[in-house]
Amino acid sequence: MSTFVFKNKIYDYTPVSNIFIEKYMPKARGEFVKIYLLGLKYCISGELGVNISLIANSLNLLESDIMNAFNYWNDEGVINLIPIDNMGNFNIEFLNLASDDSTENDEKVNLLEELNKTSIKDMLQDIEKLIARPLSSKEMTMYLSWQKDYCFKPELILLLIQYCVSKGKTDYRYIEKIAMSWHDDNIKNIEDAQLYIKKHEDKWIRIKKILNYLGIKSTEIMKPQEKMIDKWINVYNFSLEIIYKACDICFERINKTDFKYIDGILNSWFKDNIKTLEDVEKKDKKRSGFKKKKVYNNSKQSVFNDYTQREYDYKDLEKKLLGWDNE
Structure with missing residues (x-):
């Protein structure tokens, strides 16, 4: 059972960055926002450690929701989630978002430029429909990088996402692994991808049987x-x-x-x-x-057949046995 250790100063109030409200909150799931705010409150108020079950009970959520939320905010660069041990315990540091614009300015400008393109915007919207959740800026940047680094066209990216969703996988880390494997297998178009999927699926159908x-x-x-x-x-x-x-x-x-x-x-x-x-x-x-x-x-031959059998005069033998041969 996980425990989260919060590290920050003690205040009587919980200040929330306007950057978080304007940039990160609108695209995040509602329960993720609640978990972020409660975690921020624990951090600001000086809580040394809070059990995951306590957070889940406070918000009427599952423990898995809590873990998913903190992983999401870590991926977004809003917090640092650092494992302490192998028992599922973490240090959580809520980052200062005031420096967010300066550290990622180039990436944001590129992303904004790409979002102005209709084809890119349509692709990202289709991906959001497939995975049934908003995309983070990190995910958007990752999908767009495939076009440059892997030479993946939008329709190939959508097919890849659809394939992952059909297997019940919507986590971007899993999707990224599949994209890397497609690139390693030199998949460049829809036909290549369909052959790969058929071969892979046929193999697993037989393995399951x-x-x-x-x-x-x-x-x-x-x-x-x-x-x-x-x-x-x-x-x-x-x-x-x-x-x-x-x-x-x-x-x-x-x-x-x-x-x-x-x-x-x-x-x-x-x-x-x-x-x-x-x-x-x-x-x-x-x-x-x-x-x-x-x-x-x-096998051993019969002891009765292993030599040449003798022939006997049974009448003569009988006389000898009875003593008649002396008469």
Whole structure:
């Protein structure tokens, strides 16, 4: 549970910068403004530390809302949110916004110039509709920089945002990572992006089917496991039925799901050029036949058949046993 430590002077009132009111407040969510003002009040009044649950209860909000708000204001450059430890505790410093115009003057002028362009303004408005919230100046600058740095056209940027939203992701950090991956994969137009999305989505559809078959409902698998499955699908080009068969064999032999064991089976099949279930059956029959032949050849021969049998005169033998041969 997070605790926030506020560092500033003690006053009997809470001064709010006009720059905050004019520049930052209009585009921010209402609950974010409330959280900023309450945090500023704690800071000014000299509170040493306030638990996140106390702030949430005071404003009838969720604790996640509080964390999202402080992250938002940190991204906006209104506060400094500094982690203290690994337990979710932070130092919060409310910055002096009086110097805001001088420190970011060039960026603001460029942004204002860009916003005067109809195409840019329309794109940013469409992005706001897609993510269902106002954009920060930092986000606007980031999206506009993609046009220069990545050579992304507005329609490609909108497709990227739409793709992220379809996955339930609207955080700008996640969106930025996707943009970087598209740039690294040399995606420059809508056609490239659609092929990338199809390939990526097809891959994850198959991964989800394999995980469901194994009884794993969550897609939050570890990277090594994801790489294994990706190898089975895209390097070995195994069909789902072949992968399912390897999963069945794994469970039959060790009675649990083990990715390394399944990987070992599929590695062997790939080396043996096995492509279908019929190939698997042929291999099993060949292996079974080899085992039977080996067992037969190594078995001991019958002690009754291991030498040349003698022929007896049973009547003569009977006379000897009864003592009649002396008569």
